[in-house]
Amino acid sequence: MIGGLFIYNHKGEVLISRVYRDDIGRNAVDAFRVNVIHARQQVRSPVTNIARTSFFHVKRSNIWLAAVTKQNVNAAMVFEFLYKMCDVMTAYFGKISEENIKNNFVLIYELLDEILDFGYPQNSETGALKTFITQQGIKGQTKEEQSQITSQVTGQIGWRREGIKYRRNELFLDVLESVNLLMSPQGQVLSAHVSGRVVMKSYLSGMPECKFGMNDKIVIDKQGKGGASDDAGKSDLGGGSGKQSIAIDDCTFHQCVRLSKFDSERSISFIPPDGEYELMRYRTTKDIILPFRVIPLVREVGRTKLEVKVVIKSNFKPSLLAQKIEVRIPTPLNTSGVQVICMKGKAKYKASENAIVWKIKRMAGMKESQISAEIELLPTNDKKKWARPPISMNFEVPFAPSGLKVRYLKVFESKLNYSDHDVIKWVRYIGRSGIYETRC
């Protein structure tokens, strides 16, 4: 039960203020500004409790979204709602920025009226919302259209309207993963996990029933015992290195997925919404393919000099190409000059960020590259030792570091005359770096 929702710009000025419950007064707006946005020390916790009022906030570029409540609510629900709100706003007017919010504030209030009712989250499916909240002003709607909207909003399948027709039935499937790593200087993995999303874009006619299969360990094991019933489905849709099955630690699904079926048979079947949506989210921690290995070497030469050497090794099939590689080597606070030599890419000392940034556009698998830098230091009267923050890395690789594979995605539409084979399917794997750090 969210009591109110505020949107602030970076200065703490209120752009949107919507109060759903009487227990939230106007002073709550100021309380958040004073205690969080303008706080002396940066507030890191996303939940702040001020005078028995809880503030949940997320930040998108320079915009703060804060949900306020005086009750004991499920914090995960509130954050899910805030993220959804961000998605909805992005779907309506693109990037969330101060200017966009100012230009669309009538629309945002309209949306807020729809997706939160007395503080309870309602249907926040962009596709559904777009049918009755439009930016074009009020259109004369026919009776049928109105009744259709009503039945859709109140009916069982709120995320898809009936009577959708496409000449070409197409389906795009993206497996997006971000891999997080913390490694010791000696190359020991201290922590690693992958959080992934399966995003679909479907352009299908009618009310199709879909079934999605991947190399989930439990399913594979079960089928293995059952006697290899579905060997054909194992045909490799992806392009990563081979691994039979993966263990998923936890996952969440879009509301269209029939959870009862997943619980009993572990099969993912659903009637997809029209357009783009996120089918599932998951997390794995075991058997992660680490695309890059960073080997740092830091040597302090006297009080005024520091030598840094960093080697990166790519660890995937030579046929694949990693992109947008960026290595960030932190420098001490008293750096007075830097000389860098690198074999590949471009490296530069960025004083404003206190780091050496090394960028490589492309790099194939099973390759190695090296950078060495000489850092001159200014002697200070401060005896504090440099804390040596970790070297971090960004990249993008065309496979799923968790090893996830899409085995099949079947489409059944009984009423219309197209079958699974007529649907054109596209699958893409993108692995990105999350927090990918190596201590030095």
Place this chain on the structure above:
Amino acid sequence: MPAVSKGDGMRGLAVFISDIRNCKSKEAEIKRINKELANIRSKFKGDKALDGYSKKKYVCKLLFIFLLGHDIDFGHMEAVNLLSSNKYTEKQIGYLFISVLVNSNSELIRLINNAIKNDLSSRNPTFMCLALHCIANVGSREMAEAFASEIPRILVAGDTMDSVKQSAALCLLRLYKTSPDLVLMGEWTSRVVHLLNDQHMGVVTAAISLITCLSQKNPDEFKTCVSLAVSRLSRIVSSASTDLQDYTYYFVPAPWLSCKLLRLLQCYPPPEDGAVKGRLVECLETILNKAQEPPKSKKVQHSNAKNAILFEAISLIIHYDSEPNLLVRACNQLGQFLQHRETNLRYLALESMCTLASSEFSHEAVKTHIETVINALKTERDVSVRQRAADLLYAMCDRSNAKQIVAEMLSYLETADYSIREEMVLKVAILAEKYAVDYSWYVDTILNLIRIAGDYVSEEVWYRVIQIVINRDDVQGYAAKTVFEVLLHEPSKFGRWFGSVLLGRPLVQFNLLHSKFHLCSVPTRALLLSAYIKFINLFPETKATIQEVLRCDSQIRNSDVELQQRAVEYLKLSSIASTDVLATVLEEMPPFPERESSILAKLKKKKGPGAVSVTELDDSKREAGELNGGADRGPDTASTPSPSADLLGIRSAAPVGAAQTNAGSLLVDVFSDSGCSHFPFPLLPIHSLFVLLPICFHPCFVLGLSLHPCPVLWPPSSAPPSEDPAPPLSEADELLNKFVCKNNGVLFENQLLQIGIKSEYRQNLGRMYLFYGNKTSVQFASFSTTVSCPGELQLNVQSKPVEPLVEGGAQIQQVLNIECITDFCDAPLLNIKFSRYGGALQNLTLKLPVTINKFFQPTEMSSSDFFQRWKQLSQPQQEAQKIFKANHSMDTEVLKAKLLGLGTALLDNVDPNPENYVCAGVIQTKGQQIGCLLRLEPNAQAQMYRLTLRCSKDTVSKRLCELLAQQF
């Protein structure tokens, strides 16, 4: 000062600052700063020499970044280099950086001091000023150490420029304020005083601040400044407004200097030299005259400056308090301000008048303004001004106008602000008491006061009224009648003080009182119950009715312990005791000894020390003495604490009871008849009865007196205590420490149990009485105690077993015989086990307060003896020394009492330093005697002690040292 040349504009700095200002977010700002810092670092790298300009620019940027709240850990060296530059702007930035950023422990401080020294000795006045400003801005102790001797020299040197002298005087003032011990004026004093004669007004103004500060510390040395100040003042005052040119401010000649001169003169008594005094009086008259002149300008600055001088002059006049006509004039001029448009002026006028009212010369003059002041109290909008008006009314009140003022204050009280109400109430109460001419007026006033401001009447006020009423027989009649009448119409408040006023027709009165009973608060009810029992005593015919009231459930089973206790005790007392006993117990309260009025003390506390002058206090005591003429005044009663709150409470009843026991044990019967034989008195050996009187005041015995009406319905638990003794309580050591220097007191207390101790020691033997009090209303079963000694054969403790059952609210006693075999460290342990109905077995272990020092025998010896023995015990292991911080106050009397309580003899005139304490004693054990010498050196400044002990046995000195270190 040299103008800033065009090239010094520092464009880079301006660009940087505007960049920062334009940053959209905090992150962007941090990025920009990081970039700039990296840039500056690369510039400061040292492989290329920077010119002065860029050095200055970068140091400036660093300073700006620091002021934005970021840490700066480099660039200090460059700033210090700037100090040695010859350009003013570079030097200035260097000094600015140093005074903002350099902390005293930096290694650069030597370089900085060097640079400052160079500048001070240079002939260039601007450089000298910069150095002086830096010293004053930093103002640290290190700076004072380095330059305190240098600056006075500059200040009084003949060839120093005026502007430098000005800076030097203020710099010296700053150093004097931070470390007065380092600034030694000595030889410079007379020359500093003569700065008052300086040609340059700026120098005089700066010097006078310094002189005022210095003369407050040692007035005698600067006495000569008075005549100089007077002559300077008269020159200023008599000058025309155009004479002083630069120093004329809106047609007022040198207002700041005049104010400072007047303030300096307030540090000294009126000048003795007739000529000087005449001149000063002339000056003051001129100031008063000038204030009367029509204003030369309509600007507010003009009148502000003029009034500032006037108020300063008036406070000087008040300070001297010797010129009647000046005082009266001052008062009249202030009177004009009372109705001034400016709120601040009204406030100041009222405030000054308050002090004027206390002078005998101007008191009458102040009184003429009474109407205006009363008007101010009623109509003023500003609460602080109203407060001042009330203060002034209080100050100007005397016998002639007391009635009017008190009436006005009372009527104002109804609408007064809540913040000042309590103070007003106190003032009204004091005035009414102080200037009361007849008692009926006094009683009426206080009654009105209570009616109007009931909630704000503090306890002290009505205690005081009762004191006075009781002490004066003739008032009692009137008071009782008035209260009685009021009681008919008004609710409960008055019931409070009815308790001690006992006149009127008994039954009617009782019924009237009781009809209000249920409306009263708990403390009032308690007093009412006390009043009822007095009724029984005075009017036996009411006995039945009152007993009925006491017996009813709402009293005897009241949820409030105090009320229940009183009801039960009074009921028993009235039904069991004979009329004789009753009459003795319930005798009328003796007149209160005359004390400092507790109300006055409260007002004093409220306003802080010094607000109520001493003369006023004496005055009020004198007045009070007249008022309560009959009572004798003890010589030292002024210091006794305020009277006990309870008029006929248990605490005051207890000593009466004790006295009774001594006479014929009548009271004991009263209590033993009631079924509870826990009254402690008859169980104690008679010889210790004298200690009982003080103990009776202790809550533990008060508790012992109480009767608990709840019957014991449950059978005692039969489970025998089988567990091992519990480990000693964590606070056992603390408890032990309380008893090192005393023998009697409460050893332990929790919700269930209280253990009291009384002990005596002779030679190596001791006897200890333990009193176990059951604080609950439930019986304790299987009560057992065991005493064990941790060490081998060091102490021999014998005890008799105690009764296994302890009734609810009862107390039992146990005697321990203690023998000290040899010296020991650990105290014996006392283990107590008992079970309470429905509760688990309680297992409690305490340390008995038997410490080695209990077996001390004091030894008197002369100084020579002492030192001879001191030298004999010079082996290192025989001495134990400890230096520790004081935990308690370092009061001499308290310390002496503690050292005597220790058991040793306190030797006077032994130590050459009278601050130190020296004690000697012998510890008696069965086998041997151990001589101990003790020396305690307090250091009041540091709040530390040094304790040295020398004993013939090393373990003893160590143990004693540990024990004693906790005590002081």
